[in-house]
Amino acid sequence: MLDEKTKKKAFEQITKIVDAEHITRFETDQILNAHDAWPLSEAKIRAGETLPLADLIVFPGTVDEVSQTLVVANELKIPVTPVGGGAGTCGGTLPIYGGIQLDLKRLNKITEIDHASMVVRVQAGVVGIDLEEEVNRFGYTTGHTPTSLRASNIGGFIATRSGGSMSSLYGKIEDLTLGLQVVLPDGSIIESKAVPRHSVGPDLRQLFIGSEGTLGIITEATLRLFPIPDKRQFRSISFPDVHSGIEAIRKIFRVGILPSVVRLYDPEDAALSFSMHFEFEEGHCMLLLAFEGDPKKVEIDETKSIQICLDEGGTDQGDGPSKRWWEHRYDMYYPTRLTTGGYAIGDTIDIVATYDKLENVYHAMKEAMETEEAIVMSHFSHMYQNGGSIYMIFFTSQPDAETAWATYNKIWDVGVAACLREGGTMSHQHGVGLSRSTYTEDELGSSFSVLKKIKEALDPNGIMNPGKLGLGVRK
Amino acid sequence: MIEPDIIAEQVRMCAACPKMCRHVCPTFFAWRSDAPTPHGRALLLHQEITGTREIDERGVEVLYQCLECSHCLTWCKPEIDIATLVEIKRRDLVKAGKQPKGISRLTDLVKKNHNPFDEDHSKRNDWIKTNDSKGPRILYFTGCTAAYREKDSAQDTVSLLEKLGYSVEVTSDEWCCGSPLIRTGDVDAGMELASHNVELLNSIDAEEILVTCPGCYRVLTSDYPDSGHELNKPVLHVSEFLSKSSDKLPKGEFGGSITFHDPCHLGRHSGIYDAPREVIAAVSGSSVVEMERNKENASCCGNGAGLRTLFPDHAKKIGDERIRHAKNVDAQYLVTSCPFCKNMLASQSGADITVLDLPELVVMAEKMQYDKID
Numbered sequence: 001m002l003d004e005k006t007k008k009k010a011f012e013q014i015t016k017i018v019d020a021e022h023i024t025r026f027e028t029d030q031i032l033n034a035h036d037a038w039p040l041s042e043a044k045i046r047a048g049e050t051l052p053l054a055d056l057i058v059f060p061g062t063v064d065e066v067s068q069t070l071v072v073a074n075e076l077k078i079p080v081t082p083v084g085g086g087a088g089t090c091g092g093t094l095p096i097y098g099g100i101q102l103d104l105k106r107l108n109k110i111t112e113i114d115h116a117s118m119v120v121r122v123q124a125g126v127v128g129i130d131l132e133e134e135v136n137r138f139g140y141t142t143g144h145t146p147t148s149l150r151a152s153n154i155g156g157f158i159a160t161r162s163g164g165s166m167s168s169l170y171g172k173i174e175d176l177t178l179g180l181q182v183v184l185p186d187g188s189i190i191e192s193k194a195v196p197r198h199s200v201g202p203d204l205r206q207l208f209i210g211s212e213g214t215l216g217i218i219t220e221a222t223l224r225l226f227p228i229p230d231k232r233q234f235r236s237i238s239f240p241d242v243h244s245g246i247e248a249i250r251k252i253f254r255v256g257i258l259p260s261v262v263r264l265y266d267p268e269d270a271a272l273s274f275s276m277h278f279e280f281e282e283g284h285c286m287l288l289l290a291f292e293g294d295p296k297k298v299e300i301d302e303t304k305s306i307q308i309c310l311d312e313g314g315t316d317q318g319d320g321p322s323k324r325w326w327e328h329r330y331d332m333y334y335p336t337r338l339t340t341g342g343y344a345i346g347d348t349i350d351i352v353a354t355y356d357k358l359e360n361v362y363h364a365m366k367e368a369m370e371t372e373e374a375i376v377m378s379h380f381s382h383m384y385q386n387g388g389s390i391y392m393i394f395f396t397s398q399p400d401a402e403t404a405w406a407t408y409n410k411i412w413d414v415g416v417a418a419c420l421r422e423g424g425t426m427s428h429q430h431g432v433g434l435s436r437s438t439y440t441e442d443e444l445g446s447s448f449s450v451l452k453k454i455k456e457a458l459d460p461n462g463i464m465n466p467g468k469l470g471l472g473v474r475k
Numbered sequence: 476m477i478e479p480d481i482i483a484e485q486v487r488m489c490a491a492c493p494k495m496c497r498h499v500c501p502t503f504f505a506w507r508s509d510a511p512t513p514h515g516r517a518l519l520l521h522q523e524i525t526g527t528r529e530i531d532e533r534g535v536e537v538l539y540q541c542l543e544c545s546h547c548l549t550w551c552k553p554e555i556d557i558a559t560l561v562e563i564k565r566r567d568l569v570k571a572g573k574q575p576k577g578i579s580r581l582t583d584l585v586k587k588n589h590n591p592f593d594e595d596h597s598k599r600n601d602w603i604k605t606n607d608s609k610g611p612r613i614l615y616f617t618g619c620t621a622a623y624r625e626k627d628s629a630q631d632t633v634s635l636l637e638k639l640g641y642s643v644e645v646t647s648d649e650w651c652c653g654s655p656l657i658r659t660g661d662v663d664a665g666m667e668l669a670s671h672n673v674e675l676l677n678s679i680d681a682e683e684i685l686v687t688c689p690g691c692y693r694v695l696t697s698d699y700p701d702s703g704h705e706l707n708k709p710v711l712h713v714s715e716f717l718s719k720s721s722d723k724l725p726k727g728e729f730g731g732s733i734t735f736h737d738p739c740h741l742g743r744h745s746g747i748y749d750a751p752r753e754v755i756a757a758v759s760g761s762s763v764v765e766m767e768r769n770k771e772n773a774s775c776c777g778n779g780a781g782l783r784t785l786f787p788d789h790a791k792k793i794g795d796e797r798i799r800h801a802k803n804v805d806a807q808y809l810v811t812s813c814p815f816c817k818n819m820l821a822s823q824s825g826a827d828i829t830v831l832d833l834p835e836l837v838v839m840a841e842k843m844q845y846d847k848i849d
Contacts, residue, residue: 046487048521129498
């Protein structure tokens with residue numbers, strides 16, 4: 001937290017930049033705006049604990065206001081934690097060292113749709129669903145539909161390198177972002193031009209995608225658009241085990257088919273998600289597929305994919321389970337009495353690996369996490385030609401807060417360790433934030449030093465989101 | 476009344492939800508902060524219940540930055556009605572004398588003048604012209620907004636009822652229904668108004684009571700009976716009343732598309748969605764062109780639960796946004812069935828869209844019909 005003198009000085013200087021009504025020092029606002037969607041934060045809120053608070057919350061209305069605010073923060077060496085929708089699941093927006101919480105929600109303009117190039121320029125504080133609905137009006141989709149779509153913002157998508165439920169077809173946000181505007185810690189505003197490809201040195205745009213506010217603040221982006229598909233077709237297939245399901249997925253991609261949805265539920269997750277609504281063999285996995293685009297192509301892709309699945313020992317379950325998931329895909333994000341009772345806490349470790357390692361990572365993580373009293377269920381989603389992601393979902397319920405938080409941390413420790421040991425990568429789309437911060441060096445290995453040097457060069461005072469992404473940890 | 480342990484369980488869930496309803500919350504839209512949001516309000520209540528933190532003056536302000544529109548409820552899987560929980564808390568705040576000064580002033584005005592606009596009670600509705608008729612008697616409870624701020628709507632309602640063959644009774648002794656006080660937490664003061672109105676309305680010989688204001692409708696049909704104030708005749712909203720007589724309504728050529736704004740008290744709080752649409756279709760000859768957010772998912776106009784009294788600029792911003800929704804579907808007419816919503820929306824509409832209360836639309840159709848014959 002800042003001392004009173006620095007806090008007063010910062011407030012006086014920032015009120016010359018941002019209108020005073022958009023800066024708050026009230027504790028109530030600090031509490032209500034600290035809330036993110038990290039399961040540990042949510043569990044702590046339920047348990048009556050208070051999350052780390054900022055000293056000041058600044059809501060700039062223009063990129064110039066962001067820039068000038070950073071100049072003040074840099075001069076005074078005040079920590080700055082950028083926040084968009086506050087929907088991150090890793091604690092990345094918690095102001096753990098106090099300072100300024102720089103809230104981008106007022107940067108909420110959708111500036112321009114370029115119909116010829118099929119791109120949209122949008123400010124960082126636009127909520128995902130608002131952008132999607134706006135481009136839908138013109139017959140487009142962003143192709144980026146994470147479960148948090150109603151709560152998360154464009155800036156947060158990019159800052160955390162996020163992925164939507166149809167990333168197998170449309171790609172993740174790093175594939176969807178053509179141009180960026182970023183404010184660096186010294187206040188300079190940089191633009192990364194929106195072009196489909198280039199060969200002018202390294203892609204600097206990618207440096208900031210996934211930087212989680214540690215290198216600068218993303219204020220605007222140019223995103224790709226796609227025509228709303230004429231047809232979306234669902235299909236579901238059950239498999240006797242995880243192995244045959246993964247083999248089917250691998251072979252579907254190998255013949256050049258890109259389904260929009262590919263989700264393989266392991267026996268535990270399949271039982272929980274579908275057994276109450278559909279009849280399929282006990283202990284089996286469930287693969288959900290969706291195909292979209294031109295109706296004729298959809299038909300061909302679906303027919304070929306089903307044949308591959310049957311050849312791998314799958315059983316056709318029609319469109320039911322897949323369609324049901326689609327219609328209820330946001331439901332799991334809501335709190336329920338079961339998942340919020342007492343000191344219950346659950347989370348998802350979304351890892352990614354190539355096909356040669358994927359099954360080993362799955363089995364190793366499951367085994368390790370279960371030894372720590374976790375109920376573990378998983379689905380393989382966000383699948384690609386070369387591998388894919390696993391949602392290692394865990395749940396634990398303990399008699400008191402202290403035991404619950406310790407158990408939660410232990411499950412994370414052993415889960416990530418198993419993932420790294422088997423050659424997986426610890427995050428596919430949720431980012432690093434606080435929950436994975438301490439594992440970053442192990443994950444990146446020898447390349448972590450490059451990230452550290454970049455951080456030191458761009459943010460020598462270490463003001464930007466300290467303590468996240470394994471960078472700027474203070475005592 | 477919701478039991479305290481149920482309230483505790485609900486706010487506990489809502490306070491730590493990943494904000495799945497925030498995108499439709501009108502006050503989030505107006506402030507772009509996580510404070511005036513459903514989970515913000517729930518977190519204040521949760522921290523008080525768990526003993527983590529008392530609600531301070533700013534917290535009280537946040538609890539009054541709620542329109543009680545219940546739009547969040549439409550998007551809430553666990554079905555937590557934050558509007559109701561906020562209203563219950565407001566009652567405690569009023570009892571403890573902790574409500575914002577603007578709300579105390581509002582209450583004083585209603586107590587003094589029997590309306591929230593600081594207008595003379597004697598001029599409430601003595602200006603309404605009624606004709607002698609031998610038709611069935613209907614008692615028109617005008618409500619404050621139509622009486623003082625939307626007089627065309629009030630007079631059109633009377634003219635319309637008389638054209639349909641009714642004998643219309645308007646009483647200058649009616650007081651504010653109590654909605655502004657009940658919704659902002661002063662139930663006792665609201666019930667004093669209820670006692671007066673119920674005694675008055677029960678003493679008048681009529682077959683039905685008709686209201687045009689959904690705020691009045693909700694109070695007369697729900698809050699009054701819930702607290703033992705029983706009316707001795709049915710209460711109908713004008714949209715229900717007109718939809719029953721849709722074959723007798725005039726037909727007009729409006730020359731442009733008509734969209735409909737669902738008032739929160741009529742739609743989400745009273746479940747009336749189809750009746751006003753049937754009336755619009757009957758008089759215009761075509762269906763309503765729906766805004767993207769309609770019926771259960773309709774956005775609020777920004778005028779409710781004391782928000783315009785306390786935060787007029789933010790309330791108008793919400794009204795502006797609703798006008799934008801109407802323009803998005805190229806509507807030439809934005810019709811609502813609430814003088815209070817109409818008042819807000821008309822104040823923000825500009826010249827290229829016409830905002831009408833439902834009775835005004837019907838009377839306009841009649842004039843068009845007359846002009847055509849003429």
